[in-house]
Amino acid sequence: MSEIIFLVEEDPDGGYTARALGESIFTQADDLKTLREMVRDSVQCHYLDKQSRPKLIRLHIVRDEVIAL
Secondary structure, eight states, X not given: OXXXXXEEEEOTTSXXXXXXXXXXXXXXXXXXXXXXXXXXXXXXXXXXXXXXXXXXXXXXXXXXXXXXX
16 A cells, blocks of 8 residues: 545534545544644554555545534
8 A cells, every 4th residue: 555545624522533545544633743744653563564555645634614604
């Protein structure tokens, strides 16, 4: 696997959540800087064998905005 994609969303209670697409990996953090560290750590824990570990981690950050009329 060359890369893994995470869907990153703002948590309604504050902070951010990240869920891997196609894998059972989930993590959360209070800010984006910490979330990046948590995602990297989660991927390393999920793929113990370096040969099977993705070389790239892509974060797809989704943000909802509501505009009142």
